[in-house]
Amino acid sequence: MPESQAAADKKTSKPDVPVQLIVFRLAGEEYGIRIEQVKEVTLTPEIARMPKTPRFVKGIANLRGDIIAIIDLEERFRLRTANNEPVTGVTYTMAIEAKDYTIGIIVREVPQPLSLSAASIEKAPEFIQDLNINDKYIEGIARVENRIIIVLDMLKLLTPEEIMQLRPKATSSAAAERR
Amino acid sequence: MKSREQEYRELFMAEALEAYDAMSQHMSVLEKRPEDEAALNEVFRLLHNLKANARAMGHDAIGEVAHRMETIFGQIRSKERPFAGSMVPVLFSGIDVLGGMIRAVGANQELTENVPLIENLDRVIEGEEPVLVDDESGTEEDATRKLELSDLVYIPIKKLDHLLNLVGELIIDRDRVLTLAQEIGDTTLQSVTAHLSRLADDLQYSVMDARLVGVGTLFNKFPRVVRDVATAEQKQVELTISGQDIQIDRNILQIITDSLLHLVRNAIGHGIETPGERVKAGKPEIGQLTLSAQTDRDNVLIRISDDGRGVDVERVRRKAVERGLLSRDAASRLNETEVHNLLFEAGFSTAEQVTEISGRGVGLDVVKLAIDSLGGQLRVDSRLGQGTTFTLVLPTSIAVKGALLFELDGHPYALPLMHTDSVVSLQPEKLHVVGGTLLAKVLTENIPVVRLADLLADNDDALPLANRAALVGAQDIIITNYNGRKLGLIVDRFLRQQDIVIKPVSQPLDMIDLFGGVTLLGSGQVCLVLDVPAITRLFLSRRP
Numbered sequence: 001m002p003e004s005q006a007a008a009d010k011k012t013s014k015p016d017v018p019v020q021l022i023v024f025r026l027a028g029e030e031y032g033i034r035i036e037q038v039k040e041v042t043l044t045p046e047i048a049r050m051p052k053t054p055r056f057v058k059g060i061a062n063l064r065g066d067i068i069a070i071i072d073l074e075e076r077f078r079l080r081t082a083n084n085e086p087v088t089g090v091t092y093t094m095a096i097e098a099k100d101y102t103i104g105i106i107v108r109e110v111p112q113p114l115s116l117s118a119a120s121i122e123k124a125p126e127f128i129q130d131l132n133i134n135d136k137y138i139e140g141i142a143r144v145e146n147r148i149i150i151v152l153d154m155l156k157l158l159t160p161e162e163i164m165q166l167r168p169k170a171t172s173s174a175a176a177e178r179r
Numbered sequence: 180m181k182s183r184e185q186e187y188r189e190l191f192m193a194e195a196l197e198a199y200d201a202m203s204q205h206m207s208v209l210e211k212r213p214e215d216e217a218a219l220n221e222v223f224r225l226l227h228n229l230k231a232n233a234r235a236m237g238h239d240a241i242g243e244v245a246h247r248m249e250t251i252f253g254q255i256r257s258k259e260r261p262f263a264g265s266m267v268p269v270l271f272s273g274i275d276v277l278g279g280m281i282r283a284v285g286a287n288q289e290l291t292e293n294v295p296l297i298e299n300l301d302r303v304i305e306g307e308e309p310v311l312v313d314d315e316s317g318t319e320e321d322a323t324r325k326l327e328l329s330d331l332v333y334i335p336i337k338k339l340d341h342l343l344n345l346v347g348e349l350i351i352d353r354d355r356v357l358t359l360a361q362e363i364g365d366t367t368l369q370s371v372t373a374h375l376s377r378l379a380d381d382l383q384y385s386v387m388d389a390r391l392v393g394v395g396t397l398f399n400k401f402p403r404v405v406r407d408v409a410t411a412e413q414k415q416v417e418l419t420i421s422g423q424d425i426q427i428d429r430n431i432l433q434i435i436t437d438s439l440l441h442l443v444r445n446a447i448g449h450g451i452e453t454p455g456e457r458v459k460a461g462k463p464e465i466g467q468l469t470l471s472a473q474t475d476r477d478n479v480l481i482r483i484s485d486d487g488r489g490v491d492v493e494r495v496r497r498k499a500v501e502r503g504l505l506s507r508d509a510a511s512r513l514n515e516t517e518v519h520n521l522l523f524e525a526g527f528s529t530a531e532q533v534t535e536i537s538g539r540g541v542g543l544d545v546v547k548l549a550i551d552s553l554g555g556q557l558r559v560d561s562r563l564g565q566g567t568t569f570t571l572v573l574p575t576s577i578a579v580k581g582a583l584l585f586e587l588d589g590h591p592y593a594l595p596l597m598h599t600d601s602v603v604s605l606q607p608e609k610l611h612v613v614g615g616t617l618l619a620k621v622l623t624e625n626i627p628v629v630r631l632a633d634l635l636a637d638n639d640d641a642l643p644l645a646n647r648a649a650l651v652g653a654q655d656i657i658i659t660n661y662n663g664r665k666l667g668l669i670v671d672r673f674l675r676q677q678d679i680v681i682k683p684v685s686q687p688l689d690m691i692d693l694f695g696g697v698t699l700l701g702s703g704q705v706c707l708v709l710d711v712p713a714i715t716r717l718f719l720s721r722r723p
């Protein structure tokens with residue numbers, strides 16, 4: 001998304017461009033996705049686990065006749081800790097429009113829309129590169145009052161290579177991650 | 180259902196009327212531009228086809244007129260004479276007479292020969308002057324003639340594909356509604372859904388029926404292929420075709436076209452011997468090639484049979500060892516059928532030498548893959564020196580497949596019946612552990628058995644060594660069959676047999692080839708459909 005990148009860069013020059021985000025929580029932190037990338041939010045339908053997929057791919061589900069993959073970003077970003085139980089009970093699924101397909105992202109609470117000016121989204125600082133959330137998925141960091149919202153670039157996160165973890169030795173590293 | 184004959188008649192009518200319309204149009208062009216070659220060629224072609232079709236249907240009166248007109252247009256085309264002069268009104272009235280006769284066929288009337296016209300056409304052919312009667316009546320008739328539209332429509336297959344997809348969705352929803360109605364228990368709702376269900380069934384079969392074509396539409400292209408290949412290979416081959424009337428989904432026929440071509444070329448190129456070799460082997464000089472189709476329950480069997488040299492089992496064994504597909508020991512233990520199935524292994528068939536020696540093998544794995552993609556089976560029977568038969572077992576329709584539903588880890592799965600050999604329930608003591616793998620004796624065969632849960636586990640390492648003690652109580656086992664290779668899959672529980680509509684797995688999960696698709700059950704649950712060829716390959720690669 002070159003335009004939004006540009007918008008984020010020129011934060012001081014164009015303060016008044018509003019940006020609509022859908023904000024959701026992962027492991028207590030707030031994350032945002034640009035609203036145009038979110039197709040809909042629903043109660044999570046029944047998910048059938050699909051063998052031989054990375055663990056963070058929860059499986060496939062029937063969303064209004066379309067069979068889509070559902071992923072768990074907490075597992076993807078390895079944010080799950082001891083006091084942070086696996087997702088159970090009523091959850092919600094955001095259907096995200098990726099390049100050639102739709103993908104569901106599972107979240108614990110109803111995601112909320114948020115309007116803010118493009119100027120309030122800053123480029124991600126360097127240190128984030130050390131974290132599990134590789135900075136290439138991060139479009140920027142939004143500061144609204146006391147909140148810090150990590151704005152994700154879903155198109156980069158949802159490429160087939162990313163989802164299927166297609167990397168050299170993909171299977172062994174995926175297996176190691178699970179143990 | 181209409182009789183086959185009536186269907187053929189309707190087809191003839193549609194084509195003939197269309198030809199008539201086209202000819203009338205081209206004639207008007209020729210009247211203005213007698214030199215127009217495209218129009219001349221078209222009229223000639225249309226007359227030729229009309230003649231052939233009419234004669235095939237027994238309408239000789241049409242054939243006679245069309246034949247004479249074709250002759251005249253042949254002369255014009257070869258520039259022996261121009262499209263001019265007194266022949267023009269004769270040809271125009273010829274077209275009108277053909278139109279009248281075609282309409283008469285449509286109205287089920289007897290055809291009568293138009294003697295004055297035929298005499299005039301003969302005169303034109305001989306270069307004599309035709310006897311022209313008062314032309315006015317003709318134009319009169321022309322002016323009052325009714326315009327007609329054909330009773331048949333041509334539909335692009337894409338539209339039918341779309342229709343079929345919609346029907347597939349409808350069937351899934353119907354199953355849902357049926358389940359819900361049962362749960363709610365309202366009698367009015369139940370009777371309405373029962374009616375809806377019947378309608379949906381009818382609709383489904385109508386759409387499937389609309390997609391069916393005769394196998395003959397493909398078979399009839401083969402006499403020419405056989406002639407060409409036989410000539411190139413300097414062999415003498417007689418082709419016998421049967422079962423052209425067997426109906427099959429048009430897209431299935433499309434997908435197997437290349438495979439069939441391949442098998443026929445192979446049969447002539449590598450199966451049937453040269454006349455000299457045949458005489459030496461005590462066979463008639465002319466090789467026999469048979470292309471046949473027949474129905475077998477819900478499937479269509481297509482056979483390609485030759486009386487050539489057959490597959491040399493020993494040589495195939497040796498080659499398989501040389502290519503590193505098998506150890507010498509394993510190869511020697513294979514029975515004949517298992518050796519034949521080696522021909523379909525990727526990496527076996529690409530070897531040039533194999534074809535020279537065994538006479539078989541170029542790209543048979545490609546044929547196999549095409550048949551697999553349809554959920555079909557490919558079998559081979561061969562006797563050294565007597566010939567080879569390839570049998571393609573194909574589903575009649577793509578959309579709906581019979582499947583066995585079972586449960587694993589609390590989730591429903593489906594397995595196409597096409598690849599299901601049998602279903603057994605065995606106590607653990609009936610299973611034996613041989614070389615770390617479970618073996619079950621079913622009837623007279625020893626079949627490897629694996630816990631499907633182990634096979635589908637996320638790592639790709641070798642399977643854990645089989646441990647019979649871990650199995651408690653009767654084990655539900657589905658025996659699958661792929662390419663003659665049987666494999667037992669231990670599942671948690673059999674559910675039922677059901678016709679399912681398979682949807683492709685959406686991106687990006689379609690990279691996992693273990694699943695041929697998904698289907699939605701009446702309960703709304705998503706059900707993965709296992710792909711037996713991929714499961715078999717996975718087992719072979721992970722076998723301890």
